[in-house]
Amino acid sequence: MKNIVLIGFMGSGKTVIAKQLSKILKRKIIDTDKIIEKRQKKKIKEIFKLYGEKFFRKVETDAVKYAGKQKNIIIATGGGVVIKPQNIKILKKNGIIVYLKNTFETSYKRLKNKKDRPLFKINNLKETRLLFNKRLKLYKRAADIIIKTDNKSIERVADEIIKKLDKYKICKQK
Ligand code: S3P
Numbered sequence: 001m002k003n004i005v006l007i008g009f010m011g012s013g014k015t016v017i018a019k020q021l022s023k024i025l026k027r028k029i030i031d032t033d034k035i036i037e038k039r040q041k042k043k044i045k046e047i048f049k050l051y052g053e054k055f056f057r058k059v060e061t062d063a064v065k066y067a068g069k070q071k072n073i074i075i076a077t078g079g080g081v082v083i084k085p086q087n088i089k090i091l092k093k094n095g096i097i098v099y100l101k102n103t104f105e106t107s108y109k110r111l112k113n114k115k116d117r118p119l120f121k122i123n124n125l126k127e128t129r130l131l132f133n134k135r136l137k138l139y140k141r142a143a144d145i146i147i148k149t150d151n152k153s154i155e156r157v158a159d160e161i162i163k164k165l166d167k168y169k170i171c172k173q174k
Contacts, residue, residue, distance in 0.1 A: 002072075004170070005075045005091045005096065006018055007079075008102070008139060009079050010117050010120045011106065011110040013157065014100060017076075017161070020155065021158050021161065021162070028072075029074045030070060032076070032077050033076075044118070045116050049118070053119075057084065060080070061090075068090040068091050068093060068094055082141075097142050098165075101148050104129050107120070
């Protein structure tokens, strides 16, 4: 069965929603950021600091290639996965792409005290908001399914995803 691929901006809840879906659907999760950290033996923040974004994007595509080869899993991606059309092509081949959509304010609320996202610049919210606005159309273009997540519980978002996936006949609920 096809993979369920979660995309969305930083703070859209990809990781927590992946965990909830995994619990309900009994599917394994692959998180591309975690693969990168494991392979590089470094945290994302350090990778950006030491080698820069270009290098990160390269190893991100390697992780996407690995994840895209799997079947019947949930793939949680990094917020920038949509930058490269190649990544989306790989993920779509064997997966349904679910865009977790939220406002910038929701991402800000979730991330304002976190320090592990080099591109969510708390000290330069103007730039971060610009990045958010620039990404919107990329997520929309890549998505098979769009789920709005503002002010919704994890359970509700996961339920809405499962309902919408019904027409793709890829998740049999027990
Ligand atoms: C990024 C999002 C991050 C991580 C990296 C770059 C981005 O993942 O991949 O910091 O460009 O939006 P999350 O969306 O899980 O925070």
